[in-house]
Amino acid sequence: MENALEQILESWRINNRINLFLIDQISEEGMGCTLSKRGGRNVVRQFAHLHNNRVWQLQKRAKDLADGLHEYETKEEPEPAFLKETLEESCARMSRFFEDCVAGVPKRRPLKAGAIPFLSYFIAHEAHHRGNILLTLKQCGHNIDQPSRYRIWDWDHV
Numbered sequence: 001m002e003n004a005l006e007q008i009l010e011s012w013r014i015n016n017r018i019n020l021f022l023i024d025q026i027s028e029e030g031m032g033c034t035l036s037k038r039g040g041r042n043v044v045r046q047f048a049h050l051h052n053n054r055v056w057q058l059q060k061r062a063k064d065l066a067d068g069l070h071e072y073e074t075k076e077e078p079e080p081a082f083l084k085e086t087l088e089e090s091c092a093r094m095s096r097f098f099e100d101c102v103a104g105v106p107k108r109r110p111l112k113a114g115a116i117p118f119l120s121y122f123i124a125h126e127a128h129h130r131g132n133i134l135l136t137l138k139q140c141g142h143n144i145d146q147p148s149r150y151r152i153w154d155w156d157h158v
Contacts, residue, residue, distance in 0.1 A: 004102075005098075005099065005102050008098055009095050009099065011119065011123065012094060012095055012098060012122070012123070013095065014155050014158055015122070015123045015126055015127075016087060016088070016091040017158045018130070018152045018158050019047065019087055019126065019130070020087060020088070021148075022130060022133065022148075022152060023047060023080050023083060023084055024080075025144045025145070025148045026043060026133075026142070026144065029142060030043060030137050030140070030144075032044065032077075033136050033137060033140035034140075035135075035136050035139055035140070042077070042136075043136055044077045044080075044083065045072075045075070045076070046129050046136075047087070047129075047133075048076060048078060048083065048086075049072075049129065050087065050125075050126050050129055051070075051083070051086045051090050052071055053122075054090040054091075054093070054094050054122070055070075055090060057122075058090075058093060058097060060109070061108065061109040061110065062097050062108050064107075065096055065097055066093070069086070069090055069093060070089075098115055098119060101114075101115035101118075134149065
C-alpha cells in the first residue's frame with residue numbers, strides 16, 4: 001500500500017486529470033456556453049477560474065510556488081491547449097505545496113485543519129465547477145457523451 005503522502009498526491013493528480021479529460025470532450029462551441037444572463041463565466045472561464053484559484057491560494061500560502069504562474073484576466077478565454085498547460089503547471093505547484101506541508105516545510109500554510117482538509121477543499125471546489133460545466137453544456141445543447149460522463153467518476157482509469 002502506498003504511504004499517505006503518495007495517496008494525497010495521487011488524489012490531487014487524478015482530480016486534475018479529470019479536468020484535462022473533460023476539456024478534451026468539449027467542443028469549441030461548448031467552451032463558449034453559459035447560463036448566465038449577466039456576464040457570468042462561460043465554460044472555458046470556469047476552467048480558467050480553477051487555475052486562478054490555485055494561483056491565488058499559493059500566493060497566500062506559499063508565495064514562491066506561485067511565482068511565474070499565469071493568472072487569467074476576468075474575461076480571458078484561453079485556447080484549450082494553453083488552458084491544459086496552465087492547469088498542469090498549477091497542479092504540479094499544488095502537488096509541491098502538499099508535499100511541503102506534509103514534510104513540515106516552513107512558510108507553507110494550509111488550512112488550520114491541515115493539508116488533507118485543504119486538499120479536500122480543492123477537490124470539492126473543482127468538482128463543483130465540473131458539475132456546473134456539465135449542467136451548462138446540457139442546458140445549452142452541447143452535452144458530452146455518456147461514456148465520458150461516466151469516466152470522470154472512474155478514478156481507477158482516469
